[in-house]
Ligand SMILES: NC(=O)C1=CN([C@@H]2O[C@H](COP(=O)(O)OP(=O)(O)OC[C@H]3O[C@@H](n4cnc5c(N)ncnc54)[C@H](OP(=O)(O)O)[C@@H]3O)[C@@H](O)[C@H]2O)C=CC1
């Protein structure tokens with residue numbers, strides 16, 4: 001392959017194109033090609049990837065190009081191209097190339113994990129050239145890209161009129177009602193914001209599952225294979241989800257070389273590419289507590305600080321024995337996992353709504369829950385319940401203010417506390433279990449020690465405080481007569 005047939009003949013053969021043919025782009029291109037009526041143009045910076053994809057998948061009928069100009073020439077007008085390249089500089093480079101060869105009215109879709117503020121910037125810059133730019137979060141990994149991901153497009157609503165049917169044709173379908181897992185999330189960066197929060201929730205969910213595994217193993221004394229059976233059982237109930245399902249598979253895996261459980265031969269250092277960190281950074285900027293996600297990001301950070309772990313471990317000699325537990329411990333851990341998971345998702349949805357308010361996006365939280373029911377990494381049965389909760393009350397203050405979730409969490413209350421206490425007694429870290437329970441208790445408390453903090457702030461910095469008994473702003477003259485003055 002040196003150039004496209006269409007470029008040679010001047011006939012634009014493809015109705016959609018994909019730029020970036022690594023894991024996600026190649027599979028998304030194959031997904032698009034498998035749908036009735038689509039002819040897919042493909043382009044990658046390094047032509048070897050394009051050649052490999054085309055030769056391995058002749059059935060897809062791809063229209064390959066080795067230059068961006070040929071790629072543009074191979075697309076019918078108005079052109080639509082989905083970029084699936086490395087977030088950051090790679091995405092900017094491809095957008096620059098496409099805007100050189102595309103024309104007003106053409107649509108550029110960034111399907112990578114872009115930072116939403118980059119998407120806002122890019123949308124404005126591309127719009128200024130008369131083109132449409134849509135930042136679309138895509139989740140589902142390799143398998144989802146191929147068979148049906150969950151797609152979270154932002155950008156102008158008009159673009160969705162053209163793009164929507166194509167995205168709907170390749171998206172996953174919700175098992176409950178067969179609806180496609182894609183919806184127009186909101187303007188400019190809304191889609192990437194929601195994808196960022198999706199990934200943050202993914203971190204929290206994975207960390208909570210990890211903590212449940214660790215407790216079942218170190219306190220419950222179960223083997224990885226027994227825990228795999230426990231997870232398989234849990235996957236038949238309210239915890240049913242992709243992450244629980246794959247956890248059981250990972251735990252059942254045996255290392256071919258050593259015969260040991262696979263989980264025991266993997267280095268315990270969790271990697272991360274950045275979307276979890278972005279979630280927490282933005283939550284901090286917006287003042288929205290996402291402690292479950294935050295602890296999950298920090299836990300990955302702790303795991304990666306190998307030298308520090310090795311320096312400190314020998315200095316901590318007195319370690320507690322694991323608490324004595326009976327068979328009921330497994331059910332307690334299940335309940336704790338479910339309650340903590342509800343809180344983590346509640347915090348994620350709070351952040352989505354906080355972002356919507358800050359950036360003037362009209363995001364429908366129920367619709368977001370619906371498109372996460374299939375295709376994405378956090379797909380789970382209980383997302384249907386979340387969708388129902390927001391359908392019942394779109395102005396819900398918190399997911400746990402919904403009667404269904406309030407009832408669920410209340411039912412697991414005692415078990416949740418036992419598990420967090422047992423983790424602490426046993427010296428098994430459970431930061432996300434603990435943080436989500438504390439958050440719940442904070443919301444449940446009549447009074448918080450924030451009152452004392454206000455007193456401290458006023459003492460050292462004259463930062464003022466409000467009173468419970470009347471409106472106004474007050475300061476106490478701490479260094480003088482200690483009388484109160486109204487500001
Ligand atoms: N992997 C996953 O499970 C998921 C990934 N994503 C996101 O999808 C996108 C693609 O992910 P993935 O398939 O894993 O690939 P990578 O993130 O590993 O990116 C590799 C691709 O980016 C291209 N690229 C990098 N820099 C440039 C550049 N300067 N100019 C042109 N092309 C460039 C590479 O081209 P070349 O071959 O020439 O090096 C290659 O096609 C990313 O934004 C990722 O965050 C989203 C959901 C899940």
Ligand SMILES: O=C(CO)[C@H](O)[C@H](O)COP(=O)(O)O
Pocket residue numbers: 113138139140141199271272273274275276377
């Ligand atoms: O986007 C995704 C799923 O939707 C990726 O799987 C996610 O980026 C993985 O993140 P990390 O490498 O930080 O664990």
